[in-house]
Amino acid sequence: MKPLSTPVRLGAFAAVLVVVFGVAFGAGRLVGPDAIADERPADAAHDPAGQHGGDHAVPGSAPAADGYAMAIDPYTGGLSFRITGAGGRAVTRFDTVHEKPLHLIVVRRDLSGFQHVHPMMDADGTWRAPLTLPDGGPWRAYADFTATGGAATVLAADLDVPGPRTTGPLPAPATSTVVDGYTVRLDTHDGVTLRVERDGRPVTDLQPYLGAAGHLVAIAQQDLAYLHVHPKEPATGGPDVRFAVEGAAEGTHRLYFQFQHGGAVHTAEFTVTGVGGGHAHN
Template sequence: MSDPIPAAPDRSTIRLALVVGGLVLAVLLGFGLGRLNTAGTVATGATSSTADHTHPPGTGAHDHSAVTGTDQGAGGEPGGLSVSSAGYTFVPLASEFPAGQPGQLRFQVRDAQGRAVTRFAVVHDKPMHLIVVRRDLTGYQHLHPTMASDGTWSVPLTLAQPGVWRAYADFTVVADNGGQAAVTLGVDLVAPGGYQPRPLPAPATSTTVDGFTVGYQGSPQAGATVPVTFTIEGAGGTAALERYLGAYGHLVALREGDLGYLHVHPEPELVDGQVKFWLTTPGAGRYRLYLDFQVANKVHTAEFTLTIP
């Protein structure tokens, strides 16, 4: 005797099965698309980070932060406070220099395995920016060392007066996978002798250097990003500024006490003949500002004392 033929499901049962199946399919598709979107965000972020550190032409004003390896945001801590950060170490081959005598600073940047790093991105026309200043914030120098094939950097250096000096290596490392990380490391150098620290000049918004009158407008505030514009006047009026390292000015700010380091770049074009920066100071205190600008193929540096309440 043959088995009975099962009754066909009614229409309501078929309709319910289709609804349930559709819901399951939608959930599965949504999960898959979500994973794809998440992966796309990570990839986009990595690409953006790389672009930030190569700084293509037209890049706007920004700060360099050595703590995070990215451009500094509001409230970020300054760099250069440590000899090691982000897996890299600043290793000078000698740290003592006779005061007032020309010498040669040689150093390496080493990775976490102690190997000399040899791949650096060219940022603002140079692969390495070296800032040197005495701990009383005098004797500022902005230098550009050259690198040998073994990763040893060298640059002529004169520490004009006895004392402890701070050297900042400001650079961008290129990893094996092509990723880039901006880092600033600081190390102390010594010029033996009687150290006579100089007090900081009083705060002022105008100064003179090499026949130029330089002034700034703006009210920097702790933890906030605010515009600061500089005017440079010569004997005949507004100075004919030239691009130096790809920009119309470079601003370094050092915090009194711990010598925390900020390196700020301006808007790509002059604004009404002025050099405009966006400055973020991380906290209260006194800062020394160093503005590098170029006229007639010569670089000049104007210095200011700034107090942040």
């Protein structure tokens, strides 16, 4: 995969989080402009109302941005949606980024219930994910993708899931958590480092997950803005997975760190207050 290094301003989210990483979203094949003209986003002349959002939209803040829109169907035990471009036509060509053409993140609006799945796309551009959401109430779905010929884009849509509605406070900040028998330790003194241990011993044979040593999703509590981060070292076996962070911090975020070991993917979650500020690179 070809890494991208163009800085992306996160708007309101940039005031609270900055991550600079060496292995970022890679680009798959690119084709000539004539081959993809029907799926490119409309320019300003064709979008005078700005309904598809501007170049500075905060990732994960709206269902339309950068000339693309996310049309999501009501949740009925599975999730289906479409990414549309110019003229409202469904986009059907996507670059492969970290081994998948589209990453779908779903989380309750109280930042619980995190899921990272990879839906399949029908020929007509409809994406389908056999997703089971355990509780009713408000959820948010993030579509993280790069349409062929376009820029890396994150769109978000709210879901009203039927069923009992429960909500809870965000867990307090902590420097370690236990998930599936693994202890994961968080160190934010020099960037962000996640250390994976099991039975009191460091895990040194982490397996690549989607082409990287680990993945980190950060979602802001205040506005649910989103950032998907990849580590500095692309293929380290652990126990440490490092993410470089710069600047002073404000605001509270929920971090979701995913790693693979023993053939299974595990997700460790942390609440943090203060993790940098400024620009993010991806």
